[in-house]
Amino acid sequence: MYGKGILKGLGVTLKHFVETYVDDFRRGRKRYGTREGVEYRSSKDVSGLFTVQYPEEQLIIPEEFRFVPFLVYDEGENGEREIRCTSCGICAKVCPPQCIWIHRSEDPKTGRPVPEPAEFYIDIDVCMNCGLCAEFCPFDAIIMDHDFELAVYDRHSNNIYDKEKLLKPASYYQKIRPRNYAAQEKIRQEKAAKKAARARK
Amino acid sequence: MTDTTLVAEHPLLERFPEGVTPDERKGYEGFIVAADRLVEFATALRDEFGYDYLSSVTGVDYLPDGKMEVVYHAYKSTGGGALVFKVQVPRENPVVPSLVSVYPGADFQEREAWDLLGIRFEGHPNLKRILMWEGFAGHPLRKDWKEAYFEEEKKPFGSRWPGGAVHRAEDENPFGKNVVYPPDFDPEKWTPVGDEALYAGLREFKKDDDLKTEQVVVNLGPQHPSTHGVFRMVVTLDGETVVRLEPVMGYLHRNHEKIGERNTYLMNIPFTDRLDYLSSMSNNWGYVQAVEKLLGDKIQVPERAEYLRVIMAEFTRIVNHIFAIGTLLNDLGAYFTPMLYALEERELILDIFEAVSGSRMMCNYFRFGGVARDLPPGVYEKMRDLVFERLPRKIDELDRYLTENEVVRARCEGVGVLTPEEAIAFSAAGPVLRASGVPYDVRRADPYGIYDRFEFDVAVRYHGDVYDRYLIRLDEIRQSIRILQQALDQLPEGDVIFGSPKYSMRVPAGEAYGRVEGPKGELGFYVVSDGSANPWRYHVRAPSFINLTALSRMCEGDKVADAIIILGSIDIVLGETDR
Amino acid sequence: MPDELNAKGYDIPPEMQNTVAITTLDKLYNWGRRYSAWPMMFGLACCAIEMIATAASRFDLARFGMEIMRPSPRQADVMLVSGTVTKKMVPQIVRLYNQMPEPKYVVAMGACASGGGPFKEGYNVVSGIDKFLPVDVYIPGCPPTPQALLYGLMKLQEMMDKQSIKSVRWYQKGDLPEIPVPILGPDLIDPRDYPDFEFKLRQAYAEKTEEEAS
Ligand code: SF4
Ligand code: SF4
Numbered sequence: 001m002y003g004k005g006i007l008k009g010l011g012v013t014l015k016h017f018v019e020t021y022v023d024d025f026r027r028g029r030k031r032y033g034t035r036e037g038v039e040y041r042s043s044k045d046v047s048g049l050f051t052v053q054y055p056e057e058q059l060i061i062p063e064e065f066r067f068v069p070f071l072v073y074d075e076g077e078n079g080e081r082e083i084r085c086t087s088c089g090i091c092a093k094v095c096p097p098q099c100i101w102i103h104r105s106e107d108p109k110t111g112r113p114v115p116e117p118a119e120f121y122i123d124i125d126v127c128m129n130c131g132l133c134a135e136f137c138p139f140d141a142i143i144m145d146h147d148f149e150l151a152v153y154d155r156h157s158n159n160i161y162d163k164e165k166l167l168k169p170a171s172y173y174q175k176i177r178p179r180n181y182a183a184q185e186k187i188r189q190e191k192a193a194k195k196a197a198r199a200r201k
Numbered sequence: 202m203t204d205t206t207l208v209a210e211h212p213l214l215e216r217f218p219e220g221v222t223p224d225e226r227k228g229y230e231g232f233i234v235a236a237d238r239l240v241e242f243a244t245a246l247r248d249e250f251g252y253d254y255l256s257s258v259t260g261v262d263y264l265p266d267g268k269m270e271v272v273y274h275a276y277k278s279t280g281g282g283a284l285v286f287k288v289q290v291p292r293e294n295p296v297v298p299s300l301v302s303v304y305p306g307a308d309f310q311e312r313e314a315w316d317l318l319g320i321r322f323e324g325h326p327n328l329k330r331i332l333m334w335e336g337f338a339g340h341p342l343r344k345d346w347k348e349a350y351f352e353e354e355k356k357p358f359g360s361r362w363p364g365g366a367v368h369r370a371e372d373e374n375p376f377g378k379n380v381v382y383p384p385d386f387d388p389e390k391w392t393p394v395g396d397e398a399l400y401a402g403l404r405e406f407k408k409d410d411d412l413k414t415e416q417v418v419v420n421l422g423p424q425h426p427s428t429h430g431v432f433r434m435v436v437t438l439d440g441e442t443v444v445r446l447e448p449v450m451g452y453l454h455r456n457h458e459k460i461g462e463r464n465t466y467l468m469n470i471p472f473t474d475r476l477d478y479l480s481s482m483s484n485n486w487g488y489v490q491a492v493e494k495l496l497g498d499k500i501q502v503p504e505r506a507e508y509l510r511v512i513m514a515e516f517t518r519i520v521n522h523i524f525a526i527g528t529l530l531n532d533l534g535a536y537f538t539p540m541l542y543a544l545e546e547r548e549l550i551l552d553i554f555e556a557v558s559g560s561r562m563m564c565n566y567f568r569f570g571g572v573a574r575d576l577p578p579g580v581y582e583k584m585r586d587l588v589f590e591r592l593p594r595k596i597d598e599l600d601r602y603l604t605e606n607e608v609v610r611a612r613c614e615g616v617g618v619l620t621p622e623e624a625i626a627f628s629a630a631g632p633v634l635r636a637s638g639v640p641y642d643v644r645r646a647d648p649y650g651i652y653d654r655f656e657f658d659v660a661v662r663y664h665g666d667v668y669d670r671y672l673i674r675l676d677e678i679r680q681s682i683r684i685l686q687q688a689l690d691q692l693p694e695g696d697v698i699f700g701s702p703k704y705s706m707r708v709p710a711g712e713a714y715g716r717v718e719g720p721k722g723e724l725g726f727y728v729v730s731d732g733s734a735n736p737w738r739y740h741v742r743a744p745s746f747i748n749l750t751a752l753s754r755m756c757e758g759d760k761v762a763d764a765i766i767i768l769g770s771i772d773i774v775l776g777e778t779d780r
Numbered sequence: 781m782p783d784e785l786n787a788k789g790y791d792i793p794p795e796m797q798n799t800v801a802i803t804t805l806d807k808l809y810n811w812g813r814r815y816s817a818w819p820m821m822f823g824l825a826c827c828a829i830e831m832i833a834t835a836a837s838r839f840d841l842a843r844f845g846m847e848i849m850r851p852s853p854r855q856a857d858v859m860l861v862s863g864t865v866t867k868k869m870v871p872q873i874v875r876l877y878n879q880m881p882e883p884k885y886v887v888a889m890g891a892c893a894s895g896g897g898p899f900k901e902g903y904n905v906v907s908g909i910d911k912f913l914p915v916d917v918y919i920p921g922c923p924p925t926p927q928a929l930l931y932g933l934m935k936l937q938e939m940m941d942k943q944s945i946k947s948v949r950w951y952q953k954g955d956l957p958e959i960p961v962p963i964l965g966p967d968l969i970d971p972r973d974y975p976d977f978e979f980k981l982r983q984a985y986a987e988k989t990e991e992e993a994s
């Protein structure tokens with residue numbers, strides 16, 4: 001029969017349409033605006049309406065998600081910031097579009113390099129969010145961020161991130177990437193213990 | 202993968218005692234053919250030796266030797282490894298006979314080599330620039346050509362560390378000292394030449410016709426809702442019938458190869474993501490494979506990584522084909538609904554990519570000797586859910602929704618036919634080739650990775666029309682699901698990368714051609730190393746670029762509205778077409 | 781209300797002192813534009829795929845009144861520059877922009893459209909569409925995820941909210957200037973550079989030949 005295929009197709013569309021209401025009815029309040037609802041809408045069982053209504057609700061961001069990098073600092077006992085970066089330059093060397101600029105500090109007396117960046121810039125209008133800098137940093141000092149709400153009205157005054165803008169506390173790192181943080185913390189502690197042991201000898 | 206042992210006593214050498222010599226440089230393979238014997242050699246290769254499929258044509262600039270080389274990779278359409286042959290010509294006056302008469306598929310690739318390297322192909326019917334515009338100064342891929350924002354020969358740039366002072370390249374070099382304008386150049390008198398030449402070639406007036414018809418030239422694109430990006434077709438119409446069609450591209454030419462030759466080997470991986478941006482995982486694989494070939498037995502991929510590679514590549518294929526079907530239906534006029542349904546499945550797969558690699562589209566997941574990281578907890582179960590439960594169900598639904606639809610059938614059947622002979626001659630690849638009845642799939646014809654361990658069928662259809670190209674994508678999704686089911690069941694434990702990855706490494710000198718069956722067809726990477734940390738030559742055999750060679754053949758004689766769905770059925774992605 | 785208006789920061793010219801209606805009208809006017817900003821269906825590169833994903837079912841641009849993507853510039857309000865702007869393409873983009881009716885907005889989506897992105901060093905890449913068009917919102921990212929794009933579009937709506945009929949560009953007297961279409965010469969030439977052009981060209985050429993001579 002001519003038109004049968006079209007009718008079948010319309011049936012599929014109708015099914016999609018009805019499913020939303022069936023689902024709304026079945027899941028009630030929990031379907032929208034809750035974490036459970038968002039999880040359901042990104043699972044294999046989802047049927048009917050599929051929309052995650054940003055900004056009221058947000059997709060669940062997986063730990064590995066990467067959007068522009070940031071620099072980590074540890075909070076010292078008196079609240080001072082201990083920047084992890086030693087300005088070794090590996091991230092600047094590995095960065096594919098070469099959008100990291102690091103100015104290494106120098107001891108004003110001896111002129112020798114000091115393991116700390118005097119300046120650290122990332123041009124996020126060039127950064128390709130590839131994550132290689134974070135992957136190859138030997139000190140876990142540069143980490144990929146989860147914050148994607150970065151739109152601005154003027155890029156020239158905002159989009160070259162300097163050290164101040166890049167620095168974020170280790171507690172933030174722990175919050176967004178608990179698993180990576182725990183694993184790296186373990187390694188760091190082991191290293192520190194070894195160092196201490198060697199110092200004692 | 203030539204049998205290098207056989208090169209020295211290959212029957213070809215007997216057939217051509219003069220003018221053909223084995224390439225004896227260390228790390229190189231194949232034959233060097235004298236330029237004046239090239240056409241004869243290629244004809245014999247095709248007719249007598251069965252190498253009927255010319256896969257890739259690459260120009261290489263060997264600046265220190267003062268030579269230009271053109272490298273050809275030919276295959277048998279029945280399967281097996283490559284036969285590589287090369288022509289060397291002096292750099293000052295590089296002229297090579299064109300192979301378009303023997304292998305029509307060389308058409309665009311030769312134009313590309315002319316455009317970017319300035320190699321003249323004598324006898325080419327239409328040797329114009331293809332990616333840049335007519336009138337552009339110089340041939341950018343030559344090693345002594347420098348762009349306006351040129352900083353240094355090789356990355357990493359010294360200005361970034363330790364004394365990095367931030368700057369924007371465009372502020373440093375506002376007009377570009379590197380661009381050589383003629384001394385008497387006057388911008389107000391300059392007229393762009395490209396389009397006039399283009400149109401002149403397309404106008405032709407039939408005389409032996411009683412009816413008074415006039416042919417019109419119509420531009421579709423570069424901004425057109427159905428060209429899948431910034432692609433342009435210049436069509437000569439007689440009434441509604443396409444008389445001639447010429448694709449115009451380069452609107453997204455991002456100089457991938459020039460940048461790739463400045464990058465270190467590792468840096469290129471995230472750049473390959475941006476080639477065919479719908480299927481970044483496959484692109485990663487092709488490139489990584491080429492470099493791993495150069496590294497030889499210095500590197501072995503662990504078992505688990507091999508499986509993860511297959512899993513990711515097959516998911517990518519599903520994503521890509523789903524998207525292709527959605528856009529094809531969009532082009533047919535089913536405005537957005539099929540697309541919406543298709544994209545739901547794509548989103549669910551992208552969730553997996555995001556959880557594993559960190560990004561939905563630009564995965565940057567493969568590394569030399571493995572993959573970047575293991576699966577995070579929970580992802581394996583999610584993949585199983587999709588592969589064993591949801592996807593088969595949803596693909597059937599898509600099938601039910603569209604395949605029997607009378608409008609789809611009426612519009613697609615018998616439109617844009619490509620015969621198997623033509624498909625091979627035009628070097629078509631992937632679904633386009635297989636929909637024309639040639640069961641050629643790199644995963645089977647020249648297995649890589651661990652594809653020889655899985656059971657799957659090479660999907661093939663025989664009409665070569667748009668409808669078959671639609672069906673074959675559905676078939677391939679089903680086969681991919683089959684492979685995924687096996688791979689997920691067999692996935693072993695263990696390491697995911699060989700050794701500890703280094704951020705910069707030297708690669709032994711030589712050449713390598715890595716190819717994978719990408720969702721759009723054979724995706725090849727030709728890499729030449731000079732032993733340093735940056736590739737000397739980096740070339741991409743892009744399937745969506747080469748598949749377009751056959752576009753005008755498919756469209757001629759069809760209606761102009763069909764040209765759009767024919768383009769849709771080839772499934773191009775501009776990032777790869779223009780690179 | 782009048783008190784508020786007479787507070788510092790609001791510079792109201794004397795003849796406008798009692799025109800409270802304008803602000804209400806502004807509200808209405810902005811509300812209307814805010815929820816009917818139709819983007820142009822116009823994709824350039826990878827970012828365009830994320831734009832399509834944003835328009836599709838999971839993120840659903842229709843919630844912002846932007847689902848009607850028009851392929852024709854004459855019916856569009858927002859130009860989403862989604863991807864790498866190449867030199868070969870930029871004349872067409874400028875032409876499209878000129879064809880859009882006012883009010884029109886430009887959103888630079890992704891690193892490429894904002895500032896050249898990873899391909900910036902390339903010989904065929906324009907480092908940012910703001911070299912040619914006035915951009916209203918920049919969205920960093922490569923590619924910005926659909927949610928990041930939505931955030932950027934919300935920023936655009938916020939910006940619309942702050943506009944006033946009195947000051948918007950398209951109700952000013954006189955013709956709106958067209959942006960001159962760049963020319964593809966030996967390299968890309970911006971006609972606005974003509975006054976400078978010859979001089980710089982000569983200089984560059986002289987330096988170049990000098991270098992070669994030495
Ligand atoms: S961020 Fe890491 S890799 Fe970069 S300079 Fe600092 S310590 Fe080195
Ligand atoms: S994410 Fe990639 S592009 Fe961005 S700063 Fe890090 S290495 Fe460079």
Ligand code: SF4
Nearest residue numbers: 826863890891892922
């Ligand atoms: S910003 Fe990144 S994703 Fe967007 S077009 Fe540029 S390279 Fe592609």
